[in-house]
Amino acid sequence: MNSAEKLKEMLMQFPSVGPRQAERFIYFILSRSKAWKKEFANLIEQVQQEVELCPACFRFYQKNHKNNSGICSICANNQRDNALMVVLNNTDLKNIEKSGSYTGKYFVIGGLAPSVGKAGTFRMQELIAILKKTEFTEIILAMPATVDGDYTTEYIKHEIIKTLPEYKDKISVLGRGLSRGVELEYADPATIKEAIKNKKTIF
Ligand SMILES: [Zn+2]
Incomplete structure (x- = not known):
């Protein structure tokens, strides 16, 4: 399987995305500039580092280095x-x-x-x-x-x-x-x- 086919398979795992839409996304990505594609790839990497799954409520939340309680702000809020x-x-x-x-x-x-x-x-x-x-x-x-x-x-x-x-x-x-x-x-x-x-x- 080449990289475009692999990408298509991955896009098809998105909610309500079928094979035709996955292909349209791939052509869209391909038509963007090199800088755009690089930023897109970097953002996926960055989001993985900055966003965490709260072990108490299982929502995704932005990590806060000042208040590193290990749970999200909603779970940590006693009020x-x-x-x-x-x-x-x-x-x-x-x-x-x-x-x-x-x-x-x-x-x-x-x-x-x-x-x-x-x-x-x-x-x-x-x-x-x-x-x-x-x-x-x-x-x-x-x-x-x-x-x-x-x-x-x-x-x-x-x-x-x-x-x-x-x-x-x-x-x-x-x-x-x-x-x-x-x-x-x-x-x-x-x-x-x-x-x-x-x-x-x-x-
Ligand atoms: Zn939480």
Whole structure:
């Protein structure tokens, strides 16, 4: 396999990128100047050095050399509520955080439940481990408002209660100010605020 083919294979691993789009990206990269390509390659290298995965919530965060606590600024902030919101990915977390309507902690589960999600990271065991270590006042499951999202919510709820029955009355889901099919990633701050305000326990 030559380097262009390898690059195509790698680009196809990106979310929602198929073979034709991967090829378009490659031609785009090839058409850029040498300096552009060099910067692109350097930035990938740099991002790897500067951004780290938080071992507590599994979000990517910019390393801060002054405050090197080993966890991200959200996890390290004692002023935040002791609620835990389980989100699908970093993009959703960022969007909810930007809305300013949530002041608890987060956990990035990384994917949909195994039977509906593409093979990838689904951090069920990691979530259980964190729930065993810290007692949260509430767990809010903020999965996408889709059939697969609902299935994943049920799956997570079931897995938590199986191991930690004391959480039975402490699990809630976002209220559906969010229309069906709208991903949190695209929801505006007002919609997110409504969804959090209208969250409800699932028992
Ligand atoms: Zn964190």
